[in-house]
Amino acid sequence: MPFMLYTDAQMTMEASNPYQLDFNGAGKNEFKLFFGSPYPNEVLKPKSDQQIMLVPASRLKKWEPNRVYSFGNIIEPIVSNGCMYQCLDNAQTGSREPAWRAERGSKCSSGSTTFINLGAKFQPADIQLALTYAGLDTANAGAALELGTQLQGGKSIPVYMRVTNASNSVRSDRSDPCISIRLNATITETTA
Template sequence: MSFTLYADEQMTREAVSPYQLDFNGTGKNEFRLYFGSPYSYETLKPKSDEQIMLIPASRLKKWQPESGYSFGNIVEPTVANGCMYQVTGNGRTSINEPAWSTELNSQCSSGGVIFVNIGAKFQPEDIRLSLTQSGLDKATPGAFLALGGQLQGGKAIPVFIRITNNDNTPRSDRSDPCIIIRLNATTTETIAHSGKL
């Protein structure tokens, strides 16, 4: 799909879709991406919503029995306890779920997989999205960013992003990002065009 987040205003470098947010520590991190399509002959419309929306969403996975895990994978218990746990090596879980501890850096295991508590899990509410830098202060944490009822390609829309680590402990999901920015259900229409792509 051509309509996505880009790292540059010219829309030549795609910012992986869905865009994975790297918290990696305490405090606030602000940056700007660009949403759009480099092709002016493309039009984006929502499928069922009134607006095209960028939505902060969790991609944190629940622990699974009898499953293979790799170093760096991050999960939460099947009954969430507010913490996230990182795999310390490759292995396969047993049928029994670990006895999860909420104590930071505590370890637990299932089968051949050891999990370490790496702190409070990241939430979509840790993200603010805005069309302007100054709008970040007023943006509702975790809220979607409306981009309009229809978008024409060829013009990049700046998207300002603020990530806040609200926990006092440095936390990172760099190995297995837990929060993404996703696009709601949309459809792209293409009109006939001539010339090079």
């Protein structure tokens, strides 16, 4: 197993990748994961950056013409309007983009595919990362978390995360996660 996020400090249980978000209204989810490799002979180094970093990133895909979407896929318009839309069937879009409506719960279609507006889209700025729980209060929203210039396997680093829902709406990306935490470009070396 390479360097990744785990749910336990012993690094025996991989964290779900990507982490799925459910909100019942405005608020925040806070949790702790562990980053590392269970193998003491592995060393992680940055490929071109000065630091090894965990970076909040968008996974939300743009709408595409003449594409088959599956029930639950979440997308956004080619020119973002700040909303995310979920596919309601297993069907192919047409050549023309839907007339996207900005009201939460509104529907639109293209070809034989119907989409529903899920509300404001999740964004990397919804995530704060820190090496301590107290650090979440001062962590910059959407900023990368620096982990060092080299990491030795066999020990884990606690990573605290806060995901904030600024919208008062119930929101979920459970069917097709829209944001994730990615590792910047790194190299894993094995020592004897």
